[in-house]
Amino acid sequence: MSKTGTDLVKHLGELAFATRLKRLAENLQADVGRVYREMEVEFEPKWFTMLYALYHNQTMSVVELSTLLRLTHPAIIQFAEQMQERKLLTQIRDKNDARKKMITLTEKGRKTFEKIEPVLHEIELANRDFLRESGTDMLGTIERMERLLDEKSMYRRVNERLNEVFRRDVRIVNYQPRLKQYFKTLNEEWLKKYFSVEPIDERVLSNPTKEVLNHGGEIFFAEYKDEVIGTVAVRKEGEHGYEIMKMAVAEQYQSKGVGRMLLEKAIGFAREQKATFLELDTSRKLEKALKLYEDVGFKISDELPSQNYERCTIKMRLDLNSILSAILVTGGAGIMMWWTLKFVLINSATYSTIPLKHFIPGGFWINGLLDLVMKLVS
Amino acid sequence: MSKTGTDLVKHLGELAFATRLKRLAENLQADVGRVYREMEVEFEPKWFTMLYALYHNQTMSVVELSTLLRLTHPAIIQFAEQMQERKLLTQIRDKNDARKKMITLTEKGRKTFEKIEPVLHEIELANRDFLRESGTDMLGTIERMERLLDEKSMYRRVNERLNEVFRRDVRIVNYQPRLKQYFKTLNEEWLKKYFSVEPIDERVLSNPTKEVLNHGGEIFFAEYKDEVIGTVAVRKEGEHGYEIMKMAVAEQYQSKGVGRMLLEKAIGFAREQKATFLELDTSRKLEKALKLYEDVGFKISDELPSQNYERCTIKMRLDLNSILSAILVTGGAGIMMWWTLKFVLINSATYSTIPLKHFIPGGFWINGLLDLVMKLVS
């Protein structure tokens, strides 16, 4: 292990945590490898899990081994080849499924396992001792870490942080004549990519004042540094409704939460105008957009979309009173829930809107709320 | 991370602990790698520690980097080559030492580091969050584990256990005529290897009864299964002394504690015969044997060895009253120490003898004793 002198990986702490963990693991593995190597058995440490699995399972296919050992199938094929050379196993085609290759230990293979078995026991005990000495329930900790990564990978964790940092520099601004061109170019970018620019698109995008602002509407733009990277329009539709339309985010800035910022701004605007519901027309093809709409509370409506656009196959609707009415429906506990909700909504740092579905019993409501409160308190 | 289905590595628990740890670490590393890769920078994750070190150290040699990053020097050379191709660094021979190659970041290299710096910060925070969620002081645990392995590698831990298991099947038996031949063959094996068989060796080894047993001595043999794997002789020398001689262990059974078992048996025999000291002649060349003699309490004596053997360059002596006299010297605390010592000696599972040096203040006496007691109690 480490000798004298400084150790950069150690010094870097959380930043190089994974590297340090890997180094530790490889050290341990190499040491156990040495123990195996010094036994006079034709056996390599890398085969161990495979030998173990085959000893306890009689016969297995490549894919079965691959999923059980969490190795890729080429790894299994390579190990099987090597072990076959040492006559530790046999590979036979399955009669019922000519694709499959059934792998079985030979008598020599079984003998080999039995020869190393007592050593395995001592390795296990040595590891147990070592883990106990190290002072924490390491196996439990690893398990927890695996679960945490299953829930949200480190990649997503880092990316969400980076996006959050990015969004700090994004400003949502109201319509100004200097921004008019971006309303058109940003929308045309994605229209051309996924569908085509229909005549009605051309009319709306070229005349924002006439088609949006004059209908009691508003257009918002997202600006990052000196770039305009996104836009959305809202306009009045009927007595109490507003319609969201022409939402677009420049391709290289997608998946960073800019769409959500724009959408929330638009919803906020409608709320200020005393709207009771919002609607929008979209297509099932736009999966990511759809997910965003659902996340902020929109629901796919039974009504058909207006026939103005060819691409729009579904209509979505957000009832602005839905949270309140949900509370009224719950009856007695209403008041308490109301205050909790208010607390969560006001303090939720990231977004000012939390989708209704998160409040459905068993989901976010039970687990997530506690988490959130803990986070805010700590 | 892991999908559905069983996971053998997880199932194996302590036995495949290192493999599981490695898998976790590699997963984390791969994820962070993805983050780097998605930035539009000419940079590979594997270079990170090197880039970091060079950014903060101006200029470093290959070996300096190798020790700081805990990587082999070929790794550094390879990385340096790759980074030079991307014009991230320059390599210049040192004028003062023509062997040395000084590695320095170029302006592009420094810029690259500065570009990834904000991302590093988020990675660090994401890791910190993740470790906090996982619930234990993981970094501290890793540190402890590294220290434990520094003190005693996993290889040694496992091997000591295996030797202990082995010794359970080793029987130490007294001289019997049927064993006479082994006294000779076992000793000749090592004599031929390290020195040569001198005439006096030939005489003693061929006439054990006359040369040892009839001198108030005894010969012990170590048997494992149906093999005779070691031997030692003790014989009376002068009024109160005994001499250890002709100790040998078959080569493939060395370093497993058989020599110690034989030696302890011989010391026990001398003790029973009311001996007050033991002596033996040996050579500095036999390092392992020397260490064993010192471990059981022998000390290199000022006296010269008897001139009977050419190979013997030093004489060692074990005073059988030394522990007791040490206690008497300490005065008042003597009684308490006596009982503690007795407790340790009786309960010390592995060996019935503990070298005196371990009881010297500041060493084993303070730290080790507490440890031992904890081990025995738990």
Next chain:
DNA sequence: AGAAAAAACGTAACCACTTACATAATTGCT
């Protein structure tokens, strides 16, 4: 001063896997 030992770097080959891509057999769908 001269020789042996040690230090610093260089090179090739290997290791334990993975990624990427290909092919054949089987299953599912209409």
Next chain:
DNA sequence: AGCAATTATGTAAGTGGTTACGTTTTTTCT
């Protein structure tokens, strides 16, 4: 039944290093 999709295996090349061994300088030790 016929064809696309899926499943199971095969293969080549890459990855992030390491081990093993060699060469050239420098240092250390007489």
